[in-house]
Amino acid sequence: MNFPPPLRFLIPALLLLLGIVSTWLDYELDLANDLERDFKDVSTQAEATGVRLAALARHHLAQALGQGGLKAGQGELKALSDNLSDWKHEPWLSIAAVVDENGKVMACSSVEWEGKAAEETPAAQVWKRARVGYTKIMESSTLEGGDMIVLAAFPLQVTPQGRERLLLVFDHANAVAHAHQDARQRVAWSAAVIALMCLCLWATLHFGVATRLERLARSVREFGEGRAxxxxxxxxxxxxxxxxxxxxxxxxxxxxxxxxxxxxxxxxxxxxxxxxxxxxxxxxxxxxxxxxxxxxxxxxxxxxxxxxxxxxxxxxxxxxxxxxxxxxxxxxxxxxxxPVPLWDQGLEHALQALADATTRSSGLRCVFECPEHIKEVSEATACNLYRIAQEAVNNALKHADSAEIRIGLERRDAFLVLEIDDDGCGLPEAPADGGGIGFRIMQHRTEVMGGRMEHGAPPAGGTRIAVYIPYPP
The missing domain is CATH 3.90.20 (Hemagglutinin Ectodomain; Chain B)
Incomplete structure (x- = not known):
């Protein structure tokens, strides 16, 4: 295939490329919008969940204090941990922990973190931000892997001197993964639809236009070359x-x-x-x-x-x-x-007489060869063949500088073949580009008879003029 490729390939390919690029840009925009929307949803969910869990934690801590202090109210803390564990299945909630003023985990949605320092738990980031001041915190953060999380801290303040806090971590990774997956599915479907449309366009251009134009061009070319x-x-x-x-x-x-x-x-x-x-x-x-x-x-x-x-x-x-x-x-x-022999005795005798006359007049050896008798040649055909042979012999005498000329007449398959050979210097390049008037006249006489004329060099060198005319057996 030449470059640039045909339009039936180029147009669908360009449309497919533009479609994929536009789909990818749409994917990026949709993904950014989806992430922003999901993050807002996570933040809203974190706010609502934090308020409810803070109220629940205050209730249990108040019950524990009513039983004689936090140490005496271990049952209430255990119930608080159970309730936090039940909330662990809340969408995007990664960990929920109640810590005292020193950052020790009093109750947690994951039992393995109870009694440990907050710095050792997944809530370490929110604790670092919360211990600076005893205020409500609601902010987002990005992890090293690019996942976004929402950090929340709610002061409980069960007693005027209490500094307990509820720490929450909402992981946005699942939402991001879902957004990416949805966007990729949309890209895949859009690309598939665009590819199918481009395939249909190519099929239309190829089979409906290009193939038919190619068939027409081939027919015109064959007509121009004379093959149709x-x-x-x-x-x-x-x-x-x-x-x-x-x-x-x-x-x-x-x-x-x-x-x-x-x-x-x-x-x-x-x-x-x-x-x-x-x-x-x-x-x-x-x-x-x-x-x-x-x-x-x-x-x-x-x-x-x-x-x-x-x-x-x-x-x-x-x-x-x-x-x-x-x-x-x-x-x-x-x-x-x-020529009297042509009209009185036929083509063969006329060509033989031409060969004899050429030998006598020029001193060169000119022979006529006819393996079998040629019958039923019309007068017009015989006249044209004789004139072609006469012109070819004259050309050989004038230009070929030859020592011998051969005139041959024979039947080959469905053709009557007239050949004029010489052993001279060969045919110049001019006949290939139209030749002289004599060469054009010979070619025209051949076309009038419905045949074809070929010129070239025989194996021994020199020049050969061959005329093929239809001659059914």
């Missing part, structure tokens, strides 16, 4: 479907224009070929015959001059030789414009 003749429509009722329909109509118009262009170009080629044939015939039958007659007359004149005026006979001989050369050029030109 039309564009398959994409189903649906949205803009992608409308875009595919627009592309389909465009390709149909292009196909119609291409067909019209091919028909027009085929007509132009046929017209040009007919004109070439007419000119060739005119050169052969008209000017050629006239030049032949003039040559015969000059030859007759030469014979007479040798007998009557030998001094002028040499001039007649030079004129005869020049006219013979001109007549040969006219015949060669007429055969090039309208």
């Amino acid at each position: 003749i039309s564009i398959d429509p994409v189903r649906g009722g949205d803009e992608v479907h409308e875009l595919s329909q627009a592309f389909r109509k465009m390709t149909q118009r292009l196909a119609d224009r291409e067909r019209e262009r091919n028909e027009l170009e085929r007509a132009v080629i046929d017209s040009a070929e007919n004109e070439r044939r007419r000119i060739g015939h005119e050169l052969h039958d008209g000017i050629g015959q006239q030049l032949t007659a003039v040559l015969m007359a000059i030859n007759g004149l030469h014979a007479e001059l040798q007998a009557s005026a030998p001094a002028f006979a040499e001039h007649a001989q030079h004129a005869s030789q020049s006219l013979s050369a001109t007549l040969a050029e006219v015949r060669a030109l007429s055969h090039g414009l309208a």
